[in-house]
Amino acid sequence: MFRIGIVGTGAIGKEIARAIDSGIVPAKLEAIWDRDEEEAKSFAATLKSKPKVLPLKELVEESNFVVEAASQAAVKEVGIAALGAGRSVMIMSVGALADKELLERLRSLAKNCHCSIYVPSGAVCGLDGVKSASIARIDTVTITTRKPREGLRGAPFIVKNNIDIDKITEPTTIYTGPASVAIKEFPANVNVAASLSLVGIGFDRTIVNVVVDPTIKRNIHEIEVKGEFGELKTHVENVPSGFNPKTSYLAALSAIATLKQVCEPLKIGT
Ligand SMILES: NC(=O)C1=CN([C@@H]2O[C@H](COP(=O)(O)OP(=O)(O)OC[C@H]3O[C@@H](n4cnc5c(N)ncnc54)[C@H](OP(=O)(O)O)[C@@H]3O)[C@@H](O)[C@H]2O)C=CC1
Ligand SMILES: O=C([O-])CC(=O)C(=O)O
Numbered sequence: 001m002f003r004i005g006i007v008g009t010g011a012i013g014k015e016i017a018r019a020i021d022s023g024i025v026p027a028k029l030e031a032i033w034d035r036d037e038e039e040a041k042s043f044a045a046t047l048k049s050k051p052k053v054l055p056l057k058e059l060v061e062e063s064n065f066v067v068e069a070a071s072q073a074a075v076k077e078v079g080i081a082a083l084g085a086g087r088s089v090m091i092m093s094v095g096a097l098a099d100k101e102l103l104e105r106l107r108s109l110a111k112n113c114h115c116s117i118y119v120p121s122g123a124v125c126g127l128d129g130v131k132s133a134s135i136a137r138i139d140t141v142t143i144t145t146r147k148p149r150e151g152l153r154g155a156p157f158i159v160k161n162n163i164d165i166d167k168i169t170e171p172t173t174i175y176t177g178p179a180s181v182a183i184k185e186f187p188a189n190v191n192v193a194a195s196l197s198l199v200g201i202g203f204d205r206t207i208v209n210v211v212v213d214p215t216i217k218r219n220i221h222e223i224e225v226k227g228e229f230g231e232l233k234t235h236v237e238n239v240p241s242g243f244n245p246k247t248s249y250l251a252a253l254s255a256i257a258t259l260k261q262v263c264e265p266l267k268i269g270t
Helices: 011-021 037-046 056-062 072-084 094-098 100-112 127-133 156-160 179-185 191-199 249-263
Strands: 003-007 028-033 065-068 088-091 138-147 172-178 206-212 219-227 230-238
Touching: 003 011, 003 056, 011 028, 011 249, 028 037, 028 056, 056 072, 065 072, 065 249, 072 088, 072 094, 072 100, 088 094, 088 100, 088 249, 094 100, 094 179, 094 191, 127 138, 127 191, 127 219, 127 230, 138 191, 156 172, 156 179, 172 179, 179 191, 179 206, 191 206, 230 249
Parallel strands: 003 028, 003 065, 065 088, 138 206
Antiparallel strands: 138 219, 172 206, 219 230
């Protein structure tokens, strides 16, 4: 039986915890952790499985599968602690894996301990097709992320460039460039571009457009891929999480679906 530990109990971590608690994922919710320990404790008390609230080291010791749902900065610490102790890990803050050295370190730890690193599709659709297409030649990959103001507010790129997001009254492309840069400029907004880069043609050749769109209420991601296989286009209009407007509900659902797949013998999809 999987004994899951979750680091980060915000919008995604809470949804995952509730899904395990209610039996949607056939596993035990062993422990949770958040840097707001008191909040994590009150959340744990609302769950029927009453998970322990434990700092990273103890959480890893008590669990046999660790979920990172915290921040890009947390990925290194969580990944190394979990894989180093022989636990598989699921990473939500995928942008951290743009750091080639970190990615290689985590890969090699996983290989040595016969563990896996799971990266869910998150808030995008179509990674299955891109993964298949990448077996042959891919020429171009573009992702366009459109979010309402609240979905982008506070991003380093916006702050650094003094963009007054409240003065934007029509759909405006504020960034076009490689995923390698986008993921640093919008760390809480375009992790999807990182997942796409990992399955496709890498962080430098994946082009990201970020659009502030005050006319919409959903987080929209569009992917376009051209290659030897033909062409692929996906479009998803995500309901934002009620807890965190930057994060789409689908991202949490994708994490839950991935955990279900990890825990069950039947695996479907590319
Ligand atoms: N792969 C994908 O498609 C998607 C990925 N994401 C990413 O997934 C991650 C989780 O998203 P979400 O739940 O919406 O984020 P939230 O901000 O709602 O929740 C994250 C929680 O983790 C806490 N936290 C941050 N760093 C640490 C740490 N080192 N140790 C313990 N707790 C920590 C945060 O505390 P505090 O508030 O103090 O920072 C917060 O309570 C984010 O990095 C987000 O960008 C989001 C959407 C889609
Ligand atoms: O949830 C979303 O729509 C996408 C997101 O924030 C991310 O990829 O970081």
